Amino acid sequence: MPHTAEIVIIGGGIVGSSVAWHLTKAGCRDVLVIERESQQGLGSTGKSMGGVRAQFSTDVNIRMSLYSIPIFAAFEEITGYPSGYKSHGYLFVATQQRHLDYLRRNFDRQVALGLQAVEMLGPEEVRRRVPQLRGDDVVGGSFCASDGFVDPYSVMKGFMAAAVERGATLWRGVEVTGIDVDARGVASVRTSNGPVASRTVVDAAGPWAAQVALLAGVQLPVVPLRRMLVPTEPFPGLPDRLPMVIDMTTGFHFRPEGVGLLMAWNDPEETPGFKTAFDPAFIEKILTHAVARVPSFAELQVNPRRAWAGLYAVTPDHHAIIGPVREVPGLYLANGFSGHGVMHSPATGRLTADLILRGSSSLLDARDLDLARFGEGRLLEETAVL
Numbered sequence: 160m161p162h163t164a165e166i167v168i169i170g171g172g173i174v175g176s177s178v179a180w181h182l183t184k185a186g187c188r189d190v191l192v193i194e195r196e197s198q199q200g201l202g203s204t205g206k207s208m209g210g211v212r213a214q215f216s217t218d219v220n221i222r223m224s225l226y227s228i229p230i231f232a233a234f235e236e237i238t239g240y241p242s243g244y245k246s247h248g249y250l251f252v253a254t255q256q257r258h259l260d261y262l263r264r265n266f267d268r269q270v271a272l273g274l275q276a277v278e279m280l281g282p283e284e285v286r287r288r289v290p291q292l293r294g295d296d297v298v299g300g301s302f303c304a305s306d307g308f309v310d311p312y313s314v315m316k317g318f319m320a321a322a323v324e325r326g327a328t329l330w331r332g333v334e335v336t337g338i339d340v341d342a343r344g345v346a347s348v349r350t351s352n353g354p355v356a357s358r359t360v361v362d363a364a365g366p367w368a369a370q371v372a373l374l375a376g377v378q379l380p381v382v383p384l385r386r387m388l389v390p391t392e393p394f395p396g397l398p399d400r401l402p403m404v405i406d407m408t409t410g411f412h413f414r415p416e417g418v419g420l421l422m423a424w425n426d427p428e429e430t431p432g433f434k435t436a437f438d439p440a441f442i443e444k445i446l447t448h449a450v451a452r453v454p455s456f457a458e459l460q461v462n463p464r465r466a467w468a469g470l471y472a473v474t475p476d477h478h479a480i481i482g483p484v485r486e487v488p489g490l491y492l493a494n495g496f497s498g499h500g501v502m503h504s505p506a507t508g509r510l511t512a513d514l515i516l517r518g519s520s521s522l523l524d525a526r527d528l529d530l531a532r533f534g535e536g537r538l539l540e541e542t543a544v545l
């Protein structure tokens with residue numbers, strides 16, 4: 160018997176898993192998720208820093224977070240599985256007046272959209288929250304107590320397990336190699352496990368999304384960009400509920416990870432490509448920025464063998480691409496998260512399920528995130544990218 164599914168999702172990372180869960184929650188049970196790796200999480204999801212925040216600069220990203228963060232907070236009640244959500248907050252530290260003005264504009268927008276836990280801080284208050292920070296140049300900051308971190312792997316597994324309990328199927332170790340399109344639109348996908356007839360297909364292939372879209376003849380402006388993370392050895396003495404701390408001048412940021420820290424920095428010299436090897440030279444660069452903001456980080460111990468690299472899936476306006484492809488009826492996109500795919504996975508699942516099942520969503524104006532915006536010059540620009 161040939162395989163059939165009402166809806167096929169290509170990619171079993173956190174996004175494909177959330178889409179599957181939202182579809183089954185809405186009553187659609189004939190959902191097949193196809194993951195080419197032998198286990199979930201080997202794409203970007205397992206490499207993520209797990210940061211979640213509502214402190215964004217555009218309405219659409221703020222709304223995505225306003226839906227997503229309460230889902231992480233109540234994840235266990237909702238799905239039966241843990242999310243590892245820790246509401247330690249994000250502390251943006253400004254050392255330049257223009258950055259403080261920018262935080263203030265974002266703050267006004269976030270509050271207008273209903274974010275309650277965000278506050279502007281003076282320099283003394285910034286130092287009080289993290290006394291180890293170099294403070295002589297700090298002009299202020301912003302803090303949001305409902306921001307924080309999750310365990311991306313747990314969220315992905317939880318979404319998928321709960322979806323399977325409601326009837327979804329997960330194929331692992333099966334690659335999608337083709338998408339067949341007829342006069343009505345998507346007709347089937349070809350896989351290493353044989354063809355699957357389906358009129359609805361979701362491209363949730365993370366950094367590989369453009370390759371998958373091309374199987375249906377669709378060009379996606381999504382490029383892979385290497386991103387490196389450096390964990391440290393235990394470093395005692397920092398506040399118990401240390402937030403994600405962001406030095407806005409350099410982009411260096413860090414958060415607690417066990418009894419040590421996890422450090423990140425966007426290297427402007429990085430170039431697009433499927434590069435996933437960690438470059439040891441990155442350690443010296445990031446430690447320079449670390450010590451500049453927290454002098455006692457001169458004592459940090461780092462084991463290069465524990466550091467890793469993964470891929471961001473970046474779009475020209477640093478916003479996701481979500482929704483139907485006009486030219487290929489039945490093909491839906493859920494990708495291009497530009498570093499925000501973990502934190503926005505709940506909203507993406509909800510929006511994608513709404514668009515597939517109802518054609519619209521009350522979550523946000525779906526046109527903001529559609530693929531057509533690139534051709535029509537309706538780009539949004541998210542500047543609060545880490």
Ligand SMILES: Cc1cc2nc3c(=O)[nH]c(=O)nc-3n(C[C@H](O)[C@H](O)[C@H](O)COP(=O)(O)OP(=O)(O)OC[C@H]3O[C@@H](n4cnc5c(N)ncnc54)[C@H](O)[C@@H]3O)c2cc1C
Pocket residue numbers: 169170171172173174175193194195196199200201202203204205206207208209210211333334335336363364365366367371386387388468469470471472493494496497498499500501502503
């Ligand atoms: C170092 C790093 C730090 C990050 N930090 C954060 C953060 O703090 N907060 C945040 O929100 N986001 C963060 N991100 C981004 C986040 O990890 C991604 O946006 C998110 O994981 C994307 O999930 P996904 O399911 O779309 O992609 P993935 O997890 O990559 O899943 C896509 C899946 O598709 C599968 N696939 C691809 N092609 C095929 C095919 N042809 N057939 C079958 N399967 C296929 C792949 O095997 C993969 O498992 C970070 C990313 C990196 C690399």
